[in-house]
């Protein structure tokens with residue numbers, strides 16, 4: 001038996017078609033949601049992600065506002081663009097594509113953003129709201145993971161979940177979402193300092209692998225019937241793109257999210273959800 005695919009691409013498409021109707025309703029009321037992106041430098045990967053976000057916007061009727069700065073941009077120049085988007089009424093939500101070039105104080109840029117326009121849900125105010133159980137735009141990748149699990153009927157309530165990784169975009173916020181009363185999962189957070197990762201993985205009903213370590217999750221470490229989500233991307237010695245999950249895991253798990261085609265498209269869909277919700281809030 002091979003695992004059922006948690007198809008992020010198809011699920012994201014369904015979410016986008018729901019959003020299209022909500023965007024149309026907003027437009028009837030005179031509000032056009034607009035997503036801004038700030039891209040600094042010429043990293044081909046970042047350019048590709050940002051282009052994908054604008055393609056998604058066009059599909060659902062969200063206006064696109066693109067700001068591009070050269071890799072040589074200064075802290076002040078980037079901050080000026082952030083201030084401009086904070087003031088721009090056509091921009092109802094925006095993101096600053098990460099990572100920023102070396103030498104730029106990323107956290108200072110994020111703090112300068114208007115938290116009500118934070119489409120990523122990564123502004124310190126919104127991360128704080130998440131900790132305090134107050135309404136806030138949610139971090140896109142963790143929220144995309146939850147949405148994917150729900151749509152496929154994977155039981156979250158009471159589940160033993162192992163999150164591998166402690167990055168700001170996934171590893172740290174993921175347990176905050178999973179341990180809300182509405183989710184009620186039990187979470188173990190593993191990282192490079194974890195003594196016996198395999199022992200933790202073996203007990204997990206749901207594994208969320210976001211470590212960026214090629215094939216870290218091996219078939220022999222996974223409990224039969226588990227759901228395994230591959231969120232990692234890294235390159236092996238030959239430069240080949242690798243996920244965090246060994247392909248053999250598909251023979252042990254009951255559900256698996258592939259990479260690509262899994263959590264990536266869900267991240268983009270949740271970004272659009274945050275933009276639409278912010279516009280709905282501002283429309284009153």
Ligand SMILES: Nc1nc(=O)c2c([nH]1)NC[C@@H]1CN(c3ccc(C(=O)N[C@@H](CCC(=O)O)C(=O)O)cc3)C=[N+]21
Nearest residue numbers: 049095096097098099120260261262263264265267268
């Ligand atoms: N402020 C900020 N917010 C982010 O959300 C953000 C960021 N910075 N920096 C970089 C990472 C990376 N990221 C991805 C999103 C979607 C795919 C995605 O959709 N991938 C497709 C494949 C894409 C393709 O091949 O064209 C897939 O997994 O199927 C990938 C990567 C968002 N990030």
